[in-house]
Amino acid sequence: MINLSEEIRNARPSGPTAVTLGVFDGVHLGHNAIINTLKADAIELGITPVALTFSSHPLLTLKPRLEIKELTSLEDRIQLLNNAGAEYVIPINFTNDVSNLTAREFLVLLKRDLQLKHLVIGPNFALGFERRGTATVLQKLGSELDFSVKIVDPYLIGSTTISSTNIRQALQTGNLGKVSLMLGRYFSLKGTVIRGQGRGGEELGFPTCNLSMNKTQILPSDGIFAAWATVKNKRYKAAASVGTKPTFESDGARVVEAYILDFDADVYGLDIRLEFVETIRNQQKFNSADELISQMKIDVDQIKGILTENR
Secondary structure (H helix, E strand, C coil), rough: CCHHHHHHHHCCCCCCEEEEEEEECCHHHHHHHHHHHHHHHHHHHHHHEEEEEECCHHHHHHCCCCCCCECHHHHHHHHHHHHHCCCCEECCCCCCHHHHHCHEEEHHHHHHHCCCEEEEEEECCCCCCCHEEHHHHHHHHHHCCCCCCECCCCCCEEEEEEHHHHHHHHHHCCCHHHHHHCCCCCCEEEEEEEECCCCCHHCCCCCCEEEECHHHHHCCCHHHEEEEEEEEEEEEEEEEEECCCCCCCCCCCCCEEEECCCCCCCCCCCEEEEEEEEEECCCCCCCCHHHHHHHHHHHHHHHHHHHHHCC
């Protein structure tokens, strides 16, 4: 198995670097503030800005029985970190060996393999075995190992600190407005279109795309949503549904599906990205298919209006 040093050397830039490190789940506005600082400091110092991120959440290694749901896939995190200003994004595996490294051991490795000259960290950041590498410890190690340390202040909206945990909580209570505010964009997810039961088109008149999701992907609370669907780089208005289809099934699994407006194409096997704009209503059980159809018509009309005003 490839080790940490090899992972870094295989993807590193040439020359000295400014580095930040974290899970960066969601790549929210607080993360963007860290990357903005990283980029600005790197330009001032004439070095390359690098973000190290973990291929999977560290808690999956530290607490394997704990169920972890992620706001963003690794692919999305890399793209978002690049877009924010990290010239290089290096994903690393958080193994048991990595978890046992002390802060000093980890930073010696970064000095050797990345020519670390400047470290940018967020508030409450800690590095190394049992998170003993606090900001104070890292600053002392910086003096010893010859690199500078910048601590970025918390990013607040009002009195609320933006964090991945707060975003997950808002998402799972259906507060998409708060989620979008903290992310700086709409919450989105991507899935592959699979064949469903065919009920949406044949029985209801609203053919839906059923998405196969990664098991670690967090989902919004059950409900109906105004959403944008991106298919082959083109964006369409959509009614998205997350839930168990209670009108037809009493103990169904949670599924994600979308009725894409003004769209008629075979998309089986394609990836579709859904951006969740606004919650329309909670999921509910109807007494008949006709009742559901009537409500879906109302939902779609409402969604058209919302998405006309929210691009």
